[in-house]
Amino acid sequence: MISNPLSRAxxxxxxxGSIAAYKAADLASKLTQEGALVNAIxxxxxxxxxxxxxxxxxxxxxxxxxxxxxxxxxxxxxxxLAHQADMLLIAPATAHTIAKLARGSADDLLSLTAxxxxxxENGPPLLIAPAMDAGMFNxxxxxxxxxxxxxRGAIIIxxxxxxxxxxxxxxxxxxxxxxxxxxARYLLARNGPLxxxxxxxxAGGTQEPIDPVRFVSNRSSGRQGFALTQxxxxxxxxxxxxxxxxxxPPPVGAEYIGLRTAEEMRAAVLAACQSADxxxxxxxxxxxxxxxxxxQKIKKTGGAPAIELTPAPDILAAVKDQRAELGRxxxxxxxxxxxxxxxxxxxxxxxAKGLDMIAANDxxxxxxxxxxxxxxxxxxxxxGRKEELPLMSKAEVAAEIIERVIPLAKMGGARGVxxx
Ligand code: CTP
Numbered sequence: 001m002i003s004n005p006l007s008r009a010x011x012x013x014x015x016x017g018s019i020a021a022y023k024a025a026d027l028a029s030k031l032t033q034e035g036a037l038v039n040a041i042x043x044x045x046x047x048x049x050x051x052x053x054x055x056x057x058x059x060x061x062x063x064x065x066x067x068x069x070x071x072x073x074x075x076x077x078x079x080x081l082a083h084q085a086d087m088l089l090i091a092p093a094t095a096h097t098i099a100k101l102a103r104g105s106a107d108d109l110l111s112l113t114a115x116x117x118x119x120x121e122n123g124p125p126l127l128i129a130p131a132m133d134a135g136m137f138n139x140x141x142x143x144x145x146x147x148x149x150x151x152r153g154a155i156i157i158x159x160x161x162x163x164x165x166x167x168x169x170x171x172x173x174x175x176x177x178x179x180x181x182x183x184a185r186y187l188l189a190r191n192g193p194l195x196x197x198x199x200x201x202x203a204g205g206t207q208e209p210i211d212p213v214r215f216v217s218n219r220s221s222g223r224q225g226f227a228l229t230q231x232x233x234x235x236x237x238x239x240x241x242x243x244x245x246x247x248x249p250p251p252v253g254a255e256y257i258g259l260r261t262a263e264e265m266r267a268a269v270l271a272a273c274q275s276a277d278x279x280x281x282x283x284x285x286x287x288x289x290x291x292x293x294x295x296q297k298i299k300k301t302g303g304a305p306a307i308e309l310t311p312a313p314d315i316l317a318a319v320k321d322q323r324a325e326l327g328r329x330x331x332x333x334x335x336x337x338x339x340x341x342x343x344x345x346x347x348x349x350x351x352a353k354g355l356d357m358i359a360a361n362d363x364x365x366x367x368x369x370x371x372x373x374x375x376x377x378x379x380x381x382x383x384g385r386k387e388e389l390p391l392m393s394k395a396e397v398a399a400e401i402i403e404r405v406i407p408l409a410k411m412g413g414a415r416g417v418x419x420x
Contacts, residue, residue, distance in 0.1 A: 003400040005188035014090035014110045016097040017045020019165045020131040020174040029058040041110045082116035084252040092131030092174045102145035125187045126154040134170030140152030182252025190237025199237040201229045204244035206262045208289035219370040220284035222246030227398035262312035286312045300412040316353040330413040339364040356414040382414040
């Protein structure tokens with residue numbers, strides 16, 4: 001089953017001498033909570049800011065320092081650590097450590113281990129989250145070193161603009177932990193079963209303007225579509241997330257297209273689908289929109305207006321036509337939001353919209369559908385199979401759906417769409 005790759009990862013966490021080292025303890029804790037096995041390596045400068053014991057305590061694993069270089073296991077320690085690692089994540093990374101990595105120095109346990117890891121192109125991923133003062137970060141030497149590392153395949157996360165230890169507000173602050181975790185999750189998933197496949201996911205509700213400040217919309221939160229995006233990323237896919245307005249952060253690694261109206265979504269979906277293998281249409285697209293939105297805010301002095309509605313574009317109908325012409329996307333999954341006759345209505349939509357599978361959703365239930373974190377769906381397949389899934393988190397529903405997308409993507413869809 002598709003799952004967060006952090007839950008089975010062996011991560012080497014390099015910690016170097018920056019004030020942001022205290023945040024690395026939280027990072028180690030969060031990685032451990034996700035299920036990762038975390039071995040920390042602290043440089044001499046790092047242990048002036050934070051104790052190895054802190055990392056041992058939050059990870060339940062030994063935390064290593066240069067003192068271990070001269071211990072009984074010394075001759076194999078860096079090689080052993082490197083060989084069992086799925087990733088080396090250095091956070092925070094100082095200008096000094098970045099310089100050492102760029103030129104291949106090997107004078108402490110962290111730099112030795114980084115070399116023993118193998119080249120960035122063939123070995124496990126090397127992630128670097130720099131943290132330093134703005135002048136040091138902008139210095140040509142540091143920029144040059146980062147360029148060398150990037151060219152060798154290392155991933156540099158941040159830094160961000162923010163308040164620095166010097167009191168300056170400038171570039172140099174270590175990226176937020178969620179951002180770092182997101183990058184680690186994304187990179188660890190790259191060899192998944194949907195590797196090389198392009199997946200388009202839509203999410204959220206559209207907003208159809210009445211006037212410049214008012215709109216017609218629905219209760220969709222976007223959570224199911226965002227969870228589907230994360231599950232597709234976890235399966236190794238290249239994902240475009242096309243979403244109506246939400247408050248959710250887009251999963252790291254997804255290409256994000258934010259928009260408002262059904263018409264904008266139709267255009268974005270059709271464009272993205274030209275090269276897509278899979279479309280998962282989880283958005284709650286408006287069926288009707290105000291026929292003539294006002295250019296100016298409607299004043300109440302004119303009395304309550306009668307708002308005439310006109311049909312909004314049916315995106316899946318447009319996708320069906322484009323698919324018949326281009327043969328893409330090869331797989332199309334829809335949702336059916338129903339308040340009555342759930343399965344009968346979903347079955348009609350499955351056929352009418354030419355879908356490979358539809359997730360039927362009773363949106364009137366208090367524990368499923370819009371706004372809540374859980375969902376209960378029945379999956380109807382084009383070949384007539386029906387699977388009733390129990391109440392689950394939206395992340396679990398997403399994993400179940402993407403799990404079923406994998407064989408469909410391999411065979412080019414359930415409806416025998418030709419592969420171009
Ligand atoms: N959908 C779409 N374009 C629309 C409306 C819906 O592409 N204008 C997609 C949804 O994203 C979903 C599927 O069609 O994957 C079914 O949406 P749903 O709202 O359940 O059904 P509708 O087709 O809108 O029909 P009705 O509202 O009459 O049930």
